[in-house]
Every structure is written in structure tokens, then in C-alpha cells.
Amino acid sequence: MRTYRYFLLLFWVGQPYPTFSTPLSKRTSGLPAKERALEPSGNSNNELSRSKRSWMWNQFFLLEEYTGSDYQYVGKLHSDQDRGDGSLKYILSGDGAGDLFIINENTGDIQATKRLDREEKPGYILRAQAVNRRTGRPVEPESEFIIKIHDINDNEPIFTKEVYTATVPEMADVGTFVVQVTATDADDPTYGNSAKVVYSILQGQPYFSVESETGIIKTALLNMDRENREQYQVVIQAKDMGGQMGGLSGTTTVNITLTDVNDNPPRFPQSSYQFKTLESSPPGTPIGRIKASDADVGENAEIEYSITEGEGLDMFDVITDQDTQEGIITVKKLLDFEKKNVYTLKVEASNPHVEPRFLYLGPFKDSATVRITVEDVDEPPVFSKLAYVLQIREDAQVNTTIGSVTAQDPDAARNPVKYSVDRHTDMDRIFNIDSGNGSIFTSKLLDRETLLWHNITVIATEINNPKQSSRVPLYIKVLDVNDNAPEFAEFYETFVCEKAKADQLIQTLRAVDKDDPYSGHQFSFSLAPEAASGSNFTIQDNKDNTAGILTRKNGYNRQEMNIYLLPVVISDNDYPVQSSTGTVTVRVCACDPHGNMQSCHAEALIHPTGLSTGALVAILLCIVTLLVTVVLFVALRRQRKKEPLIISKEDIRDNIVSYNDEGGGEEDTQAFDIGTLRNPEAIEDNKLRRDIVPEALFLPRRTPAARDNTDVRDFINQRLKDNDADPTAPPYDSLATYAYEGTGSAAASLSSLESLATDADQDYDYLRDWGPRFKKLADLYGGADSDKDS
Numbered sequence: 001m002r003t004y005r006y007f008l009l010l011f012w013v014g015q016p017y018p019t020f021s022t023p024l025s026k027r028t029s030g031l032p033a034k035e036r037a038l039e040p041s042g043n044s045n046n047e048l049s050r051s052k053r054s055w056m057w058n059q060f061f062l063l064e065e066y067t068g069s070d071y072q073y074v075g076k077l078h079s080d081q082d083r084g085d086g087s088l089k090y091i092l093s094g095d096g097a098g099d100l101f102i103i104n105e106n107t108g109d110i111q112a113t114k115r116l117d118r119e120e121k122p123g124y125i126l127r128a129q130a131v132n133r134r135t136g137r138p139v140e141p142e143s144e145f146i147i148k149i150h151d152i153n154d155n156e157p158i159f160t161k162e163v164y165t166a167t168v169p170e171m172a173d174v175g176t177f178v179v180q181v182t183a184t185d186a187d188d189p190t191y192g193n194s195a196k197v198v199y200s201i202l203q204g205q206p207y208f209s210v211e212s213e214t215g216i217i218k219t220a221l222l223n224m225d226r227e228n229r230e231q232y233q234v235v236i237q238a239k240d241m242g243g244q245m246g247g248l249s250g251t252t253t254v255n256i257t258l259t260d261v262n263d264n265p266p267r268f269p270q271s272s273y274q275f276k277t278l279e280s281s282p283p284g285t286p287i288g289r290i291k292a293s294d295a296d297v298g299e300n301a302e303i304e305y306s307i308t309e310g311e312g313l314d315m316f317d318v319i320t321d322q323d324t325q326e327g328i329i330t331v332k333k334l335l336d337f338e339k340k341n342v343y344t345l346k347v348e349a350s351n352p353h354v355e356p357r358f359l360y361l362g363p364f365k366d367s368a369t370v371r372i373t374v375e376d377v378d379e380p381p382v383f384s385k386l387a388y389v390l391q392i393r394e395d396a397q398v399n400t401t402i403g404s405v406t407a408q409d410p411d412a413a414r415n416p417v418k419y420s421v422d423r424h425t426d427m428d429r430i431f432n433i434d435s436g437n438g439s440i441f442t443s444k445l446l447d448r449e450t451l452l453w454h455n456i457t458v459i460a461t462e463i464n465n466p467k468q469s470s471r472v473p474l475y476i477k478v479l480d481v482n483d484n485a486p487e488f489a490e491f492y493e494t495f496v497c498e499k500a501k502a503d504q505l506i507q508t509l510r511a512v513d514k515d516d517p518y519s520g521h522q523f524s525f526s527l528a529p530e531a532a533s534g535s536n537f538t539i540q541d542n543k544d545n546t547a548g549i550l551t552r553k554n555g556y557n558r559q560e561m562n563i564y565l566l567p568v569v570i571s572d573n574d575y576p577v578q579s580s581t582g583t584v585t586v587r588v589c590a591c592d593p594h595g596n597m598q599s600c601h602a603e604a605l606i607h608p609t610g611l612s613t614g615a616l617v618a619i620l621l622c623i624v625t626l627l628v629t630v631v632l633f634v635a636l637r638r639q640r641k642k643e644p645l646i647i648s649k650e651d652i653r654d655n656i657v658s659y660n661d662e663g664g665g666e667e668d669t670q671a672f673d674i675g676t677l678r679n680p681e682a683i684e685d686n687k688l689r690r691d692i693v694p695e696a697l698f699l700p701r702r703t704p705a706a707r708d709n710t711d712v713r714d715f716i717n718q719r720l721k722d723n724d725a726d727p728t729a730p731p732y733d734s735l736a737t738y739a740y741e742g743t744g745s746a747a748a749s750l751s752s753l754e755s756l757a758t759d760a761d762q763d764y765d766y767l768r769d770w771g772p773r774f775k776k777l778a779d780l781y782g783g784a785d786s787d788k789d790s
Helices: 356-361 613-642 674-678 712-724 752-756 765-770 772-789
Strands: 036-038 049-051 060-063 072-076 088-094 101-103 109-112 123-132 143-150 163-169 177-180 198-203 208-210 216-219 231-239 249-259 272-278 286-290 304-310 316-321 326-331 342-350 365-375 388-393 401-404 417-421 431-433 439-442 453-462 469-479 493-497 505-512 524-527 537-541 546-551 563-571 579-591 597-599
Touching: 060 072, 088 101, 101 123, 163 177, 177 249, 198 208, 208 231, 272 286, 286 365, 304 316, 316 342, 326 342, 388 401, 417 431, 431 453, 493 505, 505 537, 505 579, 524 537, 537 563, 765 772
Parallel strands: 060 143, 163 249, 272 365, 388 469, 493 579
Antiparallel strands: 072 109, 088 123, 101 109, 123 143, 177 216, 198 231, 208 216, 231 249, 286 326, 304 342, 316 326, 342 365, 401 439, 417 453, 431 439, 453 469, 505 546, 524 563, 537 546, 563 579, 579 597
8 A cells, every 4th residue: 555654644626516415435545535526315317526535644653662651553534524623423343443543532642552463463454534513424535554663673683593513524624514503583584684683602712713794604614523522502693673783692512523434544553463263162162352443433443354465364264243343253163282383464554434534634544463272172083084884795704804993192291092882883893893993894794685784983092092082984985795686576476278289378478587797697598407308388588687487299188187286496696506496387278269269277167066176265264263263262360260259440449348248137047157256267278369370388377265255356456467468368448347346335326127026006186297298208107107006
């Protein structure tokens, strides 16, 4: 909105021309109104006339943070319709009207009642109107005006962070960017210099500097070394009013850390190291640790170790411990004190990550000398070979020497060694060894066909220190000797047709031999001499380790001869020649015209209803099985009679012997005689136990006779002691129950059987008092009493 500025002054313009009684329409512009045609009310001819704006508004300005005791004067409203007679009244509305801003309704003076802050609200929009006091009708249309708050420097600059954190590499060039700080001022940047901020450094010189306008912090000193100082605290000030005197200021702290660069080479704290190790140390055994120091940190302090030269380049190795950055020297190959006992190495430590711009400081590596002493240990004997292979013929006699093994103590003492065979590898004790010279010899006969290779282990032990021993495998191969005769590859049983022609092939023979000659098998076949002259068959040797059986005549009669046994001699071609005789069974069979067998049993033609040999054998086996079953049954019955009557399935102790024998009652005087208990002599001398068949006879033990007045209790106690000492007693605990009541009891007998012997009458009338459930019982006993009385 375009306005004209006047300091606390309100201009108004008179209207020389008459106006309409109706109020003018509301204006939205603060500029003077152009002449416009107004339509008068009540004229149908629409006469037009010109009119000017009766008043105009300008912007008001008010200083913030007013500290006076009176209200702050803003401005004055006045209408040309106001003739000073008090007929008009001024009304104010809008932002803060009646609260922050008040108006004198008579004079139009506007005042601010409170202290205003531009940072809270920079302007207020209000509306003013003049109305007739009597009618309340507006004499001027309502119009808007703005009260703007003029800024004063009442806010200091505030940084976006209370504490800044930044890093910069050490040894950085001067002017290297570190971090940028920013401060803001809440004052009006368009009015004066209240919001113009200038930066300066209060603490941190001469190491860092700050640009006054941008707040960029840069390095100001060359070659700042992290190893000397790592942390810096810089204080930056931001001041408004362009840094002039009287301006407000704020500060912030910037913590700057120098980051590490690889500007320091590794260094060994000493030039030489000495270590010791045993000659028995296996490869990979650590010997010692060396460490070079590096003032850098992180990957710049990583160190790689290597052996560059020395006598033990191939005997030792060095690896880097990534956690501690130490070099671990380890054994690379087996050591031998007797060959070499001192090694000198040169170990180098270097940085794998090097910055080229610092190479002028020198090589980033260092070296040290390492001296390693090998110490002697008592080593076990060492065989001359890692394994031995020996051979022996299978026909070798017992105690035949096969070969020998050799082992000696590698130590300087050269202790004597004795030899032995590990019997876990020679369970059958087929071989033995001379403990003094290591000669291997047989202790049993060998058989190549049973086992071709024998794998045993020989032990060499120091005589002075049996704990020092070593082992070596010994492989013994048994060489073949022609000691097995060839034999048929299978059992041959063939047939010949009755109408066969002469020289007809009826069977092909093959042979096998357990031996394994070097030149291979060569078998020859022939008929045995005793069957060669009158045989009905011939043998044809095919010269390929097979032979064929041929017929010698035309036609065979199974009625005359149904089975031929043909002995065949099989010989090998090795030395010594081995041969065997095998029998081929040839049956004469009836065949069809095509030569297919139909029947080979001659008895089938003679006894068509007879049983075959297989059937007879089956019947015989059934009979034998039946007889064996009967014999076993009888034997089990006899064995069962020997078992005791009392058999426990789980535990043989604490068993109760029960005799389910009721007896004959009072009239049976033969069942038990109490006099026997009182007279021990009445026991038969040769009476033994009846529950088992006695395996051995024991003489009956004589016990002293009881006195006539001996009580049954004493008698039983005596017998109990005798039975405890009796060797014929059962081998388990038995519970013997003696139904002896004693001489009497104060309670007398509780048996209801004696109630029948008493003459006292019993009254059962009380049963009737027990209710209907006992009525039947009362009638029975009551009726019984009535019968007895009658």
C-alpha cells in the first residue's frame, strides 16, 4: 500500500461541495480518492455530482520499549464534519483497540497504554470511524490505518549452538577451513544496524582466526602437531551494531580436535632382542614378541613386521598381532640342536599406510636384530626310514629272518636303543624282533592265501629313558609259493541223453587255484589213470584253462547204468606241480528229440508208485525230531522233580510256606500227634526233607530228649535253634508259623464258638428297637428263642 509519511501528524482536506446524506462507501486505499460520480438518493433522473474524500489516513509510527510513566501518544483523528460542538464521537476498533490502544471519543487522540515489543509484533491494523453522537449513525465511512513499531537495539546476537565441535588434520596449512559459526539477531535488519552482526575471536589465538562477516574459523598457525597438543578451545564473539561501541554481543565455544596423520615412523625401543626355544618346538610355536612404537593413532599406527635377512629366513617367521601391534616370532620349520643352535635375524617394522607429503621426514620403517638360541632336549630315537617294506616267501620256516630296522638316538649322548613289536598290530604274534639289532623274524608259519600283507608297528625305546620312544610302520608282503592244487570252480553234475551220439560235448569244466603265479594260471585236464581205459567218456583239454567232457559211444541205457562217476585230474604248470582229482557226476536221462532232459531216474520206470530218496530222507528227519522232543520232555520232567517246592520268581528271601492241607478233623488221629512234639525220639531217624530230592545225604542229628514236663514253647524254641544250625535247611529264609496260644490270657477267649456251650440265654429283643431294617433279624432270633422256650 502506497502511503505518505508524516511524523505524528494527521492531515485532512475540506470538502467545499455539498455531500449526500448517505455515508460514503468504505475505502481500502490510503491515497486521496479520485473524483468519482455519486448517485444521489431519491432522484429518478440520476443526477450526477462530484465529491472529494472528506479525510485521508497516513501510517503511524511508534517506538518500542517505551519507558515513560504516561501513556505514549500515537496520533489524532479528525473529521471535517466535526465543528467542535461535541456532536461527533470517534470510535476505534481492530488489533489491540480498547486494550493496547485507546482513543478519546471527543478529541480523537490515540494513545498506547502498554509497553510494546517489535519482536513480538511489528505492526497493528486498526479501523476508525466518526459517528453522530445522538443518532449513532456514521458521518464518515470506516477506514483502516496501520501503526508500525519502530525497532531499537534491544536483542543481542544468539549463536545457533552453545558449543560447536570441529576437527582439522594436524600439520594443516594456514587458512585451512575448520568450521563456520552462525549468530542471529532478533532486531529489525531493515532499520539501522541493530541486526548487523560482526564476529571476532576472544580465545584461541594464535592458532585459529575467524572471518568477521561470515563466521568461518580457519587455521592461523603452521605445523600444529597432534602429538604435542590435540585439543583446542576457541571462544567466538558475535556483536551487533556492526561491531560499534554500544552494540550487544553473544559468545560461543568451539572445541577443535586435531586429527592424526601419518607423520611419525615406527621406532624400536631397542636395537637387539634375544630369545630361546626348544628344538622340539613344532612349527607355529611362538618364541617371543617384539614391538615398535608409533606416536600416531588408528590406521596410521598400524605396523607390519617382516624378516628381511639373517641365517633363519627359512626356519622362523614373524606375524603381526593386530590387537597389540606386536610382532610375534614363530617357528617355521623343525629345529635341530645338533645341526644348528644359534640363529640371527633382522626384523623390520614399517607402516603400511604412508602419506607422500611427509616422506621428506624420512623412511617410515625401522629394524632390529633378533638372536634366537635353540636349546637341546632329550629326543626319541629316529628311524632311518619313515616306513619299511619287507618280503618273505610263504613257505619260510619259523625263525626265518625277514629284514631289519634301524633307529638311533639323535641327541649327543647317543643313548642305546631297544626294539619291540607293538602287539596290538600283531595279535597272533606271527613276527618277532631282536631287541638289540632290530632284526625281524617269523615266529609262526605264513600263508599267503590267508593274508597277503601284514602291517605291524615297531617301537624303538631309549634304554636309559623309556619314556622316549618312537614308532615306525612295517609292511611285510608274503610272496606266493605253489602250495595249492587247482580244483573245480564249482561242483559239476551233468547228464547225457540215452540217444546221445559219440564225441558229443555234454559239459565244459573250469578250474581255480588259490595260488597266484607270476606268469598266470595254466591248467591241464585229464581222466584219472584208473578210469581212462574203460571209461564211456573222454576229456578234451581246450588249452585255455577249460576242458570238455565228450561221449565215447553212441547211446546209453539208464536201465543198465544211470549214474557215471568220472574222475578228472587237474594240474597246474608251476613248480612244484600241484594236482587234484575232481569227480564229475554224469546221469543218464531220457530226452526229447531236441536234447532237452525229461527224466533221469531209472527207478521211476520200475517202481512207479515207490518213494523217492528225498521223501525217505524227509520222513527219517521227522522221526528223529520226534524222538529228540520226547527225550527232552522226559529230561525236563526229571529235572523238575529235583526243584524245591518253593520257587521264588523275584526274591528268595522272606517266603511263606503254605500247605493247603485241610486235614481230617477231630476224628483223624493219624494226621498229627502232639506227643511227637513232646517226645523228640519219636522222629524217624532216616526221615529227610520231602520238598526236594536230596543231592547229598546228611546223617540225622540227634537232639537231647525233652523232659516230660517241658512246655511246648520251650520245645519249639529248642527246635528253632536246631533248625538254624542244620546244614540241610533250605538256603533261604522261611517263615515257620507255630499256632501255640500259650497258657492263658486275662481277657479269656473271644471266640463266639464258646457261646454255644453256655447255658445263659441271650436276649435279642433290642434288635426290634433298631428300626425296620433289623426287623427280619429280630424275628429270626426272637423266633429261635420262642422255639427254644416251647
